[in-house]
């Protein structure tokens with residue numbers, strides 16, 4: 482799951498997690514870069530790098546590169562690895578290597594998605610949802626394993642890099658989903674993202690258009706509202722009508738942008754309503770999950786021109 486800052490990636494990731502668990506899939510929502518947003522939503526005391534069960538079948542983990550490295554060394558190299566990993570010089574070196582943090586994070590995600598888990602005593606998941614950082618960084622993180630494989634060429638890092646890159650590029654295993662707002666710039670960014678992924682040989686499977694305003698009025702009703710505004714003598718009345726017209730305009734603009742997205746992309750597109758609640762709690766997230774289920778099940782409308 483990727484997308485620009487603040488567009489609703491975490492919200493959609495949690496909703497998708499709820500949907501997965503509801504469908505009977507053992508699901509985990511993975512947060513990168515210490516957000517712990519999922520645990521907070523479920524009023525769970527923030528824990529680090531531990532697979533926490535929030536609801537039946539719904540797990541979460543907050544991943545950071547440091548813990549990923551410790552675990553990797555422990556599993557791959559045993560107690561000596563642990564000793565190396567504890568060396569501050571080694572740590573400083575490794576963490577300063579460009580892309581190493583991303584590689585370690587995506588490496589842990591890969592481990593979570595294995596049917597044969599490397600973590601001792603850990604059970605496999607049916608669905609692993611990754612709440613990835615904002616778009617630019619998101620493509621970077623997907624590309625990192627390949628970069629390492631190409632640079633290292635031989636040896637364990639190259640081998641693992643190749644393995645992870647192949648997993649990411651396999652559409653029967655990995656789906657890249659972008660979350661976007663129905664506005665001009667965000668839509669441009671999604672189109673650019675699709676191109677960037679394409680250059681990496683990756684496919685943008687789905688776009689989730691978040692926070693879509695309802696289309697409340699027909700053109701005829703808008704005409705009536707215009708007329709009502711012209712003859713209104715009460716300031717309260719005028720304010721209410723102006724608010725209605727302004728929301729209508731916004732919803733219209735959003736629909737144009739969604740149409741632009743649909744005509745520019747081959748990916749599936751699902752829409753989620755704007756929810757008038759702040760913050761979004763568990764009931765609202767369940768609502769987002771319902772809308773997501775409906776949107777994802779919609780017959781593929783990709784390329785359809787919406788007027």
Ligand SMILES: Nc1ncnc2c1ncn2[C@@H]1O[C@H](COP(=O)(O)OP(=O)(O)OP(=O)(O)O)[C@@H](O)[C@H]1O
Nearest residue numbers: 485486487488489490491492692754755756760761
């Ligand atoms: N459909 C929606 N309707 C109303 N508010 C929403 C909706 N989706 C998300 N929000 C609100 O928008 C804010 C940002 O959402 P969220 O944290 O999910 O975005 P994000 O993309 O994960 O942000 P970041 O890039 O900071 O991680 C939150 O306050 C969330 O409650």
Ligand SMILES: [Mg+2]
Nearest residue numbers: 490491516518
């Ligand atoms: Mg987030």
